Amino acid sequence: MHMLKVWNIKRVSEHLLFWIAYWIMISFFQGLYQMKFGIILISSLTQLPLKIISTYFFIYFVLPYLYKKKVLFFIILSIVVLSCSVLLQRLSMAYIQYPLFYADSGYSFEFWDWYRIGGHIVQTIEVIGIVSAVKYYRDWTRNKSKIEALTNEKLEAELNFLKAQVHPHFLFNTLNSIYYEVLNKTDKAADLLVQLSDLLRFTLYECRDDFIKLEKEIKIIENYIEIEKSRYGKRLKVNANFKIQKGVMVPPLILFSLVENSFKHGVSDRKGVSEIDIIIKIENNKVILDITNPVSKPGTNDNLGAKDGIGLDNTIRQLKIIYDSKYSLNSQVVNNKYNCILEIPISDQ
Secondary structure (H helix, E strand, O other): OHHHHHHHHHHHHHHHHHHHHHHHHHHHHHHOOOOOHHHHHHHHHHHHHHHHHHHHHHHHHHHHHHHOOOHHHHHHHHHHHHHHHHHHHHHHHHHHHHHHHHOOOOOOOOOOOHHHHHHHHHHHHHHHHHHHHHHHHHHHHHHHHHHHHHHHHHHHHHHHHHHHHHHHHHHHHHHHHHHHHHHOOOOHHHHHHHHHHHHHHHHHHHOOOOOEEHHHHHHHHHHHHHHHHHHHHHHEEEEEEEEOOOOOEEOOOHHHHHHHHHHHHHOOOOOOOEEEEEEEEEEOOEEEEEEEEEOOOOOOOOHHHOOOOHHHHHHHHHHHHHHOOOOEEEEEEEOOEEEEEEEEEOEOO
16 A cells, blocks of 8 residues: 555656646747746646646547557547647637736737647647657556566466476376386385385475476486386386586476486387487587487387377477477487487576
8 A cells, every 4th residue: 555655646746747847848938939938937837737638638538549459539539639629728828818918918819820729739749749658658568567477477377287297297107117016026116115205305395496406307317217227127228328517407307207208108118128328418508318219119200209198298388488499309210219309508597
């Protein structure tokens, strides 16, 4: 309430200062042609209310039609307002200014003096044009700020929703791996539960931030790789090469999602030994993830080697929200292997 009151006082003060400045300026220019500046000052003051009323009527009741793109109606109303304003100014001159200030000056007043009428038209257009331009600019910047705020809020909400989808997605896959070990009554289940606890801790405490350290993302990737190695044993060979530097920030689970995708679609549907190559490096001020995994079904050309599902779609959508067009995600099939390369700019947040 206090801030609103301060804002209103500031706004009223701005309007008062403008009209005082306008009144003094108009009086000054009229006084260049007449010696009695005091009379001109008072005479201009008596006409000021008409210009104020005309101006505010225009910007609050006529200008909105321009916003609504009703151009013809806007033009007609503008002409009507201008005509009424000039007519009222001439009537004011005839019955107020002339009798009070110019009756004894030898100045003869002619109502239909088109030279004077032209001066009223120009002055009225000037003041209405200046005020309308200022209001139009303020309305435009205010609406732009609102649209940007709403857009950012929408994108943030969408990003949070996507993150909320991704977490259960990879946790569900991890639980499947543990379930497999429990069914086979192996000692690996306990180790997998410890690694799952690290995954849960990561999603609960680290993923709430928009960006995390790259080494933390790699740590969770390494845990996931160990879980998958435990699950598939000799059926899986992973070549991981991480060349990073400290201080680099990345969005949580972006790199992980693509790594998980390579396991899900390059190992789970295959028989025999599957080999996956994972490279994460820093080059040209970019974080680069390079993954190669076998094609689950030779001859398929699915995008990034993935089937339909929320994991990959979420990753791509998050990349678009976070980086817009400043990222690169490409894939190709070479010798029945999918190669996926992601490049994202280094963030110093």
